[in-house]
Amino acid sequence: MTTSHPKHSAKGYAERVVAGDRRALSRLISWAENGNRSFPEALEALYPSIGQAWRVGITGPPGAGKSTLVNELALALRSTQFGQREVGILAIDPSSPFTGGALLGDRIRMEELTGDKHVYIRSMASRKSHGGMARAGVDACDVMDAFGMERILIETVGVGQAEYDVMGACDTVVVVMCPGAGDGVQAMKAGILEVADVLVVNKSDQAGAERLADDLSEAVHTRAIRSDEWLSETGDAWSVPVVLASAGKGENIDKVLEAVAAHRAMLASRGANGLEDARRKKRVAQVRRVVDEVLDERVWSTAELGEHVEDALAKGATAYGVANEVVDQLLGAGALAKTSNKPSANK
Ligand SMILES: Nc1nc2c(ncn2[C@@H]2O[C@H](COP(=O)(O)OP(=O)(O)OP(=O)(O)O)[C@@H](O)[C@H]2O)c(=O)[nH]1
Ligand SMILES: [Mg+2]
Structure with a gap:
């Protein structure tokens, strides 16, 4: 040039x-x-x-083993089995007190990789926050992409707004969980499943890992049925695989990469708009989740509605009848009729 x-x-x-x-x-x-x-x-x-890199977001609760997994994934991607890809790693360092010391730990673990000139590791501080971090993270990925990284691994913690925005810009999102601390049920409530393309239950060497994997598989399946009804026009909905792995012991790392590759192949098979469609659907799903939450909170925030329901039931109305009447009142009968061909927003 x-x-x-x-x-x-x-x-x-x-x-x-x-x-x-x-x-x-x-x-x-x-x-x-x-x-x-x-x-x-x-x-x-x-x-x-820009546009050649595959961006893999790695997120999940604090301490789930994200950095350890990123380390292992990068090592695997550098092996001949996965084509010796150029790897960029972006660790978005949260300012949260949980992880204040994690950056040093990350550096130590990633040391194995730093001698490799085909791996680029970068941490970014998120202290400024407020959308700024999300933007900067995505920009940094663009720069790595233009540089020629074929795979970019982006680690963020948790499911705050900024993390959602970063993950929303990834091609494949891997959500890492582990038995114990960051419980699966809590994560589901936080909407973490909405962003996951691949779920990894890490620390398979610890008790409860298989149980968590089973629970997550079930939750993912239930969600897939629900979202199929209204999200998938093409009928080829991706069913989120749940991979049991141990990053600490380097076990099943290939399975995680295979799941990422399968997700990538699935999107590619959908043609040029596949990726864009998938991103759009994820954003719609996120909005839907927030709408569900906000509605739930607002509708039931006063005692009034609960009392009304109790009264109606006491007068002999059926639960279904009362529920419909309440929804009619909230939305207006016309609005409900218009949406009656869509599935309900129950959780
Ligand atoms: N038993 C076990 N421990 C693991 C495994 N993978 C990671 N760990 C340990 O779990 C702890 C947290 O690992 P990290 O990789 O720092 O987790 P993280 O999700 O990046 O943590 P934050 O960035 O602080 O949120 C470390 O002590 C790891 O050694 C595993 O497969 N089994
Ligand atoms: Mg980490």
């Missing part, structure tokens, strides 16, 4: 990134992180080179 821009200009950095210059890569990611005013210009220059 011909370098036609000054080395330290936005376009100059962009050219260097595309040419494989690691210092320029680090610089532009810092720009993304700091919200440097020159970053948009650099990003624009990178656009033609």
Whole structure:
């Protein structure tokens, strides 16, 4: 490529990134992180080179083993079995007190990889937050993509709004759980299943792992039936695989990568719009979950409605009858009629 821009200009950095210059890569990611005013210009220059990477989001409750898994996944991706891919790792360091010390731990575990020039590891601070982190994370992925990373692994903790936004920009989202602490049921309530393309039950060496995997399989199956009715026009809904693994012991890491590859192949089989459609559907599912929650909270926030229901039941109305009457009142009979061909929003 011909370098036609000054080395330290936005376009100059962009050219260097595309040419494989690691210092320029680090610089532009810092720009993304700091919200440097020159970053948009650099990003624009990178656009033609973006779109080759497969972005794999890794999320889940604190301590589930995400970093350990990312480490193992990267090692596996660097092996011949998975085609010796160029790997970019973005660890989005949450400012939460839970994980304050995790970054150092991450560095130590990832040390095995740092001698490998085909692996690029970067942490980003999320302290500024408020949408800023999500944006910066996605921007950083774009820079790595333009650089030529074939696989990008992005670790975030939990399911806050910013994490949702980062995961929403990933091609495949792996949700990592483990027995004990971050209980499966809690995670489901937090809507973590809505973003998962692959579920990993990590720490398979610990008691309760199989039980958790069974519970999650069941929950995923139930959800698939529900969302099929209204989300899948094509009928080829992805059923989220649940993979039991131990990142700590390096067990079943290949199974996790195979599940990611299967998800990728499924999207590819849907043609050019497959990925875009999948992302759109995920966002719709997220909105739907929030609507469910907000409605539930608002509708039942006062004692009034509960009392009304009790009265009606006492007067001999059926539960179904009362429920319908309540919904009619809330939505207006017309609104309900209009949506009656869609499944109800029950959980
Ligand atoms: N028994 C067991 N422990 C594991 C396994 N995988 C990871 N761990 C341990 O679990 C702890 C947390 O692992 P991390 O990889 O830091 O977890 P994380 O989800 O990245 O944690 P945060 O980033 O702090 O949310 C560490 O002490 C790991 O050694 C496993 O398969 N089995
Ligand atoms: Mg971690």
